[in-house]
Amino acid sequence: MAGKKSLSALIDHQFGPRAAAYVASAVHSSGPDLAWIAERAERAQPCTALDLGAGGGHVSYAMAAHAGRVIACDLSDQMLAAVAETARAKDLDNLETKACDVCALPLDDGSIDFAASRFSAHHWQDLDAALRECRRVMPAGATAVFADAVSPGTPLLDTHLQAIELLRDPSHVRDYAIEEWVAALQGASFAIQELKRFRLRIDFKPWIERMQTPPDHERALRSLQMQAPREVAAHFEIGEDGSYTLDCAGFEVRAI
Numbered sequence: 001m002a003g004k005k006s007l008s009a010l011i012d013h014q015f016g017p018r019a020a021a022y023v024a025s026a027v028h029s030s031g032p033d034l035a036w037i038a039e040r041a042e043r044a045q046p047c048t049a050l051d052l053g054a055g056g057g058h059v060s061y062a063m064a065a066h067a068g069r070v071i072a073c074d075l076s077d078q079m080l081a082a083v084a085e086t087a088r089a090k091d092l093d094n095l096e097t098k099a100c101d102v103c104a105l106p107l108d109d110g111s112i113d114f115a116a117s118r119f120s121a122h123h124w125q126d127l128d129a130a131l132r133e134c135r136r137v138m139p140a141g142a143t144a145v146f147a148d149a150v151s152p153g154t155p156l157l158d159t160h161l162q163a164i165e166l167l168r169d170p171s172h173v174r175d176y177a178i179e180e181w182v183a184a185l186q187g188a189s190f191a192i193q194e195l196k197r198f199r200l201r202i203d204f205k206p207w208i209e210r211m212q213t214p215p216d217h218e219r220a221l222r223s224l225q226m227q228a229p230r231e232v233a234a235h236f237e238i239g240e241d242g243s244y245t246l247d248c249a250g251f252e253v254r255a256i
């Protein structure tokens with residue numbers, strides 16, 4: 001029967017067994033967005049940095065070179081075990097893990113002087129609550145960076161994007177439009193310092209394999225792509241094999 005698992009349980013179910021794939025993933029272990037976050041951590045030289053939805057830990061490893069201490073938080077214990085093991089292999093002794101939901105951080109007010117999140121917010125049950133929680137644990141003036149896939153905004157493109165994301169991964173919640181991000185960040189008392197746009201080519205096969213999308217969902221996804229109107233196919237640059245180009249954005253913000 002459908003609907004047995006909570007969103008948190010579904011996320012754990014989707015990501016936990018794929019921890020090794022996320023540590024190894026080329027899309028996650030490199031890219032201009034990761035370099036963009038690392039530059040901001042280098043500039044901030046924080047005492048304590050927080051990675052919200054650490055996944056395979058790539059933001060945490062990048063921040064560990066510039067921070068006194070890094071806390072990698074994630075819902076998934078298995079994901080965090082893989083991060084801890086990789087940190088040991090990389091001799092990163094300033095990285096610790098914390099199993100928690102970003103909507104309820106077990107951290108003191110003002111205890112984090114740099115926060116980052118990448119490719120996780122589209123899974124959060126309540127973006128506004130998570131951003132407020134992030135703001136709570138930061139002192140005024142501290143920097144946070146959020147990078148994620150974003151909706152291109154128009155209903156036509158938005159509907160296609162959310163549909164293929166959901167078919168690939170049932171724990172998908174929403175790729176927010178830039179305007180939605182701006183409203184949520186401002187509502188959580190963050191002032192936007194920089195908005196950076198990225199376009200990321202998604203190779204279909206590793207994208208599906210990483211999440212172990214069931215064959216019936218993969219067929220439905222490919223069917224949607226093949227029947228997509230010309231405007232959708234052109235925007236997402238949908239290839240013969242289902243590879244496509246995803247809009248992403250990075251927000252550098254200051255706690256006010």
Ligand SMILES: C[S@@+](CC[C@H](N)C(=O)[O-])C[C@H]1O[C@@H](n2cnc3c(N)ncnc32)[C@H](O)[C@@H]1O
Binds near residue numbers: 012015079102118125
């Ligand atoms: C695609 S992975 C993140 C990739 C990683 N940040 C990187 O840059 O390589 C998404 C992660 O977000 C985590 N996640 C989703 N919702 C969460 C929540 N509410 N609280 C904490 N972690 C969450 C998932 O467990 C998963 O490990």
